[in-house]
Amino acid sequence: MKRYLVLEDGSYFTGVGFGAPVITTGEIVLNSGNGDYTATITDAANFGQIVAFTDPVIGNVGINQEDAQSLLPKIRGVVARNVTETPQSWHSQYSLSEYLKLYKIPGITGLDTMALSRLLLQKGPMKASFMDTADEHAFDQIRALVLPHDQVKQVSTKQPYASPNIGQDILVVDLGVRHALLRELSRRDCNLTIVPYNTPAADILAFAPAAVVFTSGPGDPNDAAVVAETIQGLQGHVPILGIGLGAELIALANHAQVALTLTNHRGGPFPVREVATSRIWQTMQNHSYGIVPESLAATPLIVTHEDLRDHSVAGIRHRQYPVAGVLFYPEADPESTDATQLIDEFMEMVQAYQHRRGKEQTTDA
Numbered sequence: 121m122k123r124y125l126v127l128e129d130g131s132y133f134t135g136v137g138f139g140a141p142v143i144t145t146g147e148i149v150l151n152s153g154n155g156d157y158t159a160t161i162t163d164a165a166n167f168g169q170i171v172a173f174t175d176p177v178i179g180n181v182g183i184n185q186e187d188a189q190s191l192l193p194k195i196r197g198v199v200a201r202n203v204t205e206t207p208q209s210w211h212s213q214y215s216l217s218e219y220l221k222l223y224k225i226p227g228i229t230g231l232d233t234m235a236l237s238r239l240l241l242q243k244g245p246m247k248a249s250f251m252d253t254a255d256e257h258a259f260d261q262i263r264a265l266v267l268p269h270d271q272v273k274q275v276s277t278k279q280p281y282a283s284p285n286i287g288q289d290i291l292v293v294d295l296g297v298r299h300a301l302l303r304e305l306s307r308r309d310c311n312l313t314i315v316p317y318n319t320p321a322a323d324i325l326a327f328a329p330a331a332v333v334f335t336s337g338p339g340d341p342n343d344a345a346v347v348a349e350t351i352q353g354l355q356g357h358v359p360i361l362g363i364g365l366g367a368e369l370i371a372l373a374n375h376a377q378v379a380l381t382l383t384n385h386r387g388g389p390f391p392v393r394e395v396a397t398s399r400i401w402q403t404m405q406n407h408s409y410g411i412v413p414e415s416l417a418a419t420p421l422i423v424t425h426e427d428l429r430d431h432s433v434a435g436i437r438h439r440q441y442p443v444a445g446v447l448f449y450p451e452a453d454p455e456s457t458d459a460t461q462l463i464d465e466f467m468e469m470v471q472a473y474q475h476r477r478g479k480e481q482t483t484d485a
Contacts, residue, residue, distance in 0.1 A: 123228050124254040125170075125199060128247040128262050131239065132254040135231035138203055139220030145265050146170045146196035148248035149408060150240050152387035156404070157198075157216070158187035160387075164194050164275040164296030165364060165406045167338040168268060170248050172199035174237055174387070179204040182212025183219040189298040193219070194275065194338075197250055198227035199236065226250045244382055245408050271339035272296065272347070272365070276317040283312040288470055291329035293317060295347065295365050296337030300451040304463050305333075318346050321353025329358060331470045336364030336449065341371075341378045341409055348373040351443075359442035359473050361466045364407050367445025370421075371436060377415035380408060383430040385447070391428040392435075392448060392459075400428070401458035403448035410447065411436065442473050 123137035127148065148170040151160050157178045160171055178200045198220060207215055220227050228250060240246070247265050251258045268274070275296040283302060287309030292302070295317050305312055313327055317337075324332060332354055334347065341348075344365070351373035354360060362370040368378045389402035411433040416423065425435030425446060435446040450462035 123226070124251045124258070125228050125231065125236075126249045126251050126254055126258050126262050127239075128265075129239075129243060130259060133228075133231040133236060134254075135228040137226060137228055137250070138217045139198065139227035140224045142224055142226050143250055143252070144170075144196045144226055145247065145249040145262060147245050147267055148172055148199070148240065149245045149386055150174060150237055150384045151406075152384060153404065154387075156187070156387075158183050159189050159300075160406075161193045161195050161198070161219075162188040162190045163298060163406060164190055165336045165338050167194040167271050167275050167296065169195055169338075170197035170199060170250075171195050172233060172236055172240065173201075174233060175200070176233075177202045177204060179216035180207065181209035182207025183214040183216060184209075184211050185213065186211070189300060193223050193225060195225065197225060199231070199233065200227065200229050201231070201233040203227065203229045241382065241384060244380055269339065269343045272317050272337050272344050275338060277314055278316060280313060280315045280319075283314065285309050285311045287311055288330040288467065289313070289328065290331050290333060291315060291324055291327050292333045292335060293319065293324070293347070293350070293366070295335045295344070297335040298449070298451060300449070301333070301335060301363070304451040304460065308463065308467055317344070319350070321350045324350070324354060325357060330474060331359040331361065331466070334360065334362040334366030334369060336366060336406065338365070341365055341368040344369060345372070355438065355441045355443055359466075359470050360444070362445030363450065364405075364447060367436060367447050368407070368409055368411060370438075370443060370445040371411045371416075371419075374419045374421050374438070376419050376421060377412040378409045379412050381410040381430070381432060383427075383432065385410070385427075385432075388448075388452075390448070393426045393428055394435075395424055395426060401425075403434070403459050404452040405448045407447055442469050444469070
């Protein structure tokens with residue numbers, strides 16, 4: 121069935137539809153991950169987006185829930201050069217097309233994804249739609265589309281819940297939490313409490329956590345000012361780790377600026393340099409916004425990691441408080457990366473903070 125991918129700049133691409141035969145709209149973004157399409161489709165950081173995969177073929181291992189990063193898919197559509205209809209993996213539960221049909225998500229294949237990639241790298245993410253025609257009416261519809269600004273609200277949990285264990289009490293603020301992060305923290309015996317994105321700082325401290333993690337998530341960080349205010353209320357009281365959107369909100373909480381990036385930061389692996397050691401890490405990323413380097417000069421934040429492709433900020437740390445953030449996934453899954461050690465370093469920071477606080481309390485007594 122012939123379908124059209126219509127973009128807000130007036131361009132369109134012709135291909136063959138798969139998945140659900142529905143009309144849908146969203147923000148189209150590139151993803152250069154190799155083989156991690158299930159994780160991408162279910163990643164809350166992609167909520168409301170049409171994902172264009174640069175991988176020449178996807179669907180070869182089908183879909184299984186082991187690779188899912190949330191219970192339900194979060195995207196509005198899939199764009200791919202080629203799609204395998206018959207998965208070659210023994211533990212596949214659905215083909216990609218079957219999975220998309222199940223959740224009424226359209227896909228388009230057979231188009232020139234290289235040309236699409238060049239366009240998006242030049243102009244950045246833009247509004248797009250799956251259509252049955254590419255006439256002027258279709259372009260009028262896409263131009264009139266207003267993208268939502270409450271993506272975090274829509275993906276965050278509505279009520280606190282627990283993932284019990286026997287170790288440190290870690291509170292996770294859900295901006296679009298990935299299952300892989302919860303798994304990595306559970307592997308370190310963390311006793312987890314997951315709370316909604318808009319939980320006030322006072323309520324978070326009432327849980328008496330050993331540390332707080334602000335997860336990755338979708339949308340413009342400037343639309344989540346309430347979370348930045350929460351971070352301001354927590355700094356100096358408890359160690360904090362921010363991932364993706366969480367790191368960008370740490371930057372905003374300390375009066376740095378965030379803005380759209382032109383370089384693709386979705387997928388990977390992408391090389392990142394740890395500033396202190398000059399060691400190169402291979403990382404997975406998933407964000408369209410970045411921290412403006414020049415804006416850090418007047419803040420208490422320093423750069424800890426740098427993306428080697430465009431020299432953008434990939435990690436930050438507070439000069440005074442145990443607060444750190446990274447714009448890549450330390451819990452990368454299903455593809456392993458060098459970054460999982462960051463979670464170990466975070467746990468060491470938590471232990472060091474508790475030890476120091478214990479000594480201070482002993483001295484005061």
